[in-house]
Amino acid sequence: MLFDSHCHLDDPQLLPRLGALIPEAEAAGVAAFLVPGVHPSGWPVIQALSQKIPRIFPAYGVHPMHADLVTPAILSDLRRHATSARAIGEIGLDYLLPSPSRQLQREAFIAQLHVAIETGLPVLLHCRKAFEDLTAILRDLGGAGSIGGVMHSFSGSLESAEVCLKLGLHISLSGTVTYANARRPVEVAAAVPLERLLLETDAPDLAPEPYRGTVNVPALLVTTARRVADIRGIAFEELARRTFDNASRLFKPDLSLSSPSSH
Numbered sequence: 001m002l003f004d005s006h007c008h009l010d011d012p013q014l015l016p017r018l019g020a021l022i023p024e025a026e027a028a029g030v031a032a033f034l035v036p037g038v039h040p041s042g043w044p045v046i047q048a049l050s051q052k053i054p055r056i057f058p059a060y061g062v063h064p065m066h067a068d069l070v071t072p073a074i075l076s077d078l079r080r081h082a083t084s085a086r087a088i089g090e091i092g093l094d095y096l097l098p099s100p101s102r103q104l105q106r107e108a109f110i111a112q113l114h115v116a117i118e119t120g121l122p123v124l125l126h127c128r129k130a131f132e133d134l135t136a137i138l139r140d141l142g143g144a145g146s147i148g149g150v151m152h153s154f155s156g157s158l159e160s161a162e163v164c165l166k167l168g169l170h171i172s173l174s175g176t177v178t179y180a181n182a183r184r185p186v187e188v189a190a191a192v193p194l195e196r197l198l199l200e201t202d203a204p205d206l207a208p209e210p211y212r213g214t215v216n217v218p219a220l221l222v223t224t225a226r227r228v229a230d231i232r233g234i235a236f237e238e239l240a241r242r243t244f245d246n247a248s249r250l251f252k253p254d255l256s257l258s259s260p261s262s263h
Contacts, residue, residue, distance in 0.1 A: 001031035002225055002240050003247035004218045005172050006090075006124060006152045006200035009035045009056060010045045013204040013215050022053060025218035029240065031055060032253060033218060036090040036124050036152075038063035040074055043081050050084070057253045059087035059124055064094040067108035078115050086251040088116040089124025090152065093134045102133075110137060116147055122250050123149035125169070131156060135163055144168035148250050153202045158187045165196055170250060172198035175208030175216060178227045189231045198250075199225055199243050 004025070009018060025033070035050070037043045037060040050058040060081040062070050082088065091112045093105050100108075116123045123144070127134045138144065144167055151164050153174040161171050171192045177185040189197075199221060201207075207216035208223040229239040248255070 001244050002029055002199060002221050003032045003034070003244045004030055004201050004203075004221050005034050005150065005198040005247050005251075006036060006174075007033050007203040007218050008038070008205075009033060009049060009203070009218075010037075010042050011204050014217065015045070018049075018053070021217050021219070022055075025221070026055075028219040028222045030218050030221050031244070032057065032247070032255065034059055034086060034124075034247070034251060034253075036087070037061050037081075038090050039066050040069060040077060043077070047081065047084065055255075057086040057251060058084065059089050060085050061089040061091040061112055061124065062108060063090050064092055064100070064105045064109065064126060065097055067100040067105045070108035070111055075111055075115060078112065079119065082115060082119040082121060085119075085121055086253055087122045087124050087149075088112055088119070089149075090126050091123060092126035093128075093130035094126060095129040095133075102130075105130075106133065106137065109134070110141075113137070113141055116149075117141070117145075120147055122147050125149055125151050127151065127156075131160055131163075135167060138167050138169075150198055150250065153200060153206060154188060155185060156188075157184050158191055161188045161192055165192070170196045170198050170246065172200045173224065173228060174200050174202045175206040175212070175220065175224050177231070178208040178224060179212065180209065186231055189228045194232070194234075194239075194242050195246060197228075197243055198247055199228065 203216040
């Protein structure tokens, strides 16, 4: 079984098709799905999905592109949603964005990290061209500490991955590791300790080869997993089991009442 640790099933490109996409993913061997929030308006949709389909697990957060929305009222709503969440996210810093400002992004990120610490939930981290600032903020707050977290769709160097590991984070690989021009993701896939490795689709984005450029779906996580298993020189079944166990320990999903036929 595989655990898709980051998939935007509430996205308009996927949401109307979930009646087919979830059984398709389960038939391929993808047994659990963590769906992160990026905008407060999407949190109720994710909550409803998690209630309807037991193998969908919710996370709530405000993406740095919406950092200007993080107000005391939104943080209060985030705390309320956190009572049924498996993680806080997708949160972080994105310095490729022309706005909101970097300062506003940092303030929103720190505020949401405090919610994660208060609630004891792991964090799903988005980072583009902001690695030094993001890791400095985490370090100031004691790293991932007891809550844990994951650098989602990691595309940095092995050296950067080692910094993340020292902060107590997991590393999640997406379809980019399958690309013909992939170099750093392959190096990271080969070297990250297996007990700190996760897999994700980031659907509907980052479809693996040979589907690159199409709408990504959870069933394609199998393609990424097979590539990572080949890179590491281990059996696909072992990689699937170990990464599923890693995600289960980090996010603590209740799988007891869920089954592939439960939706």
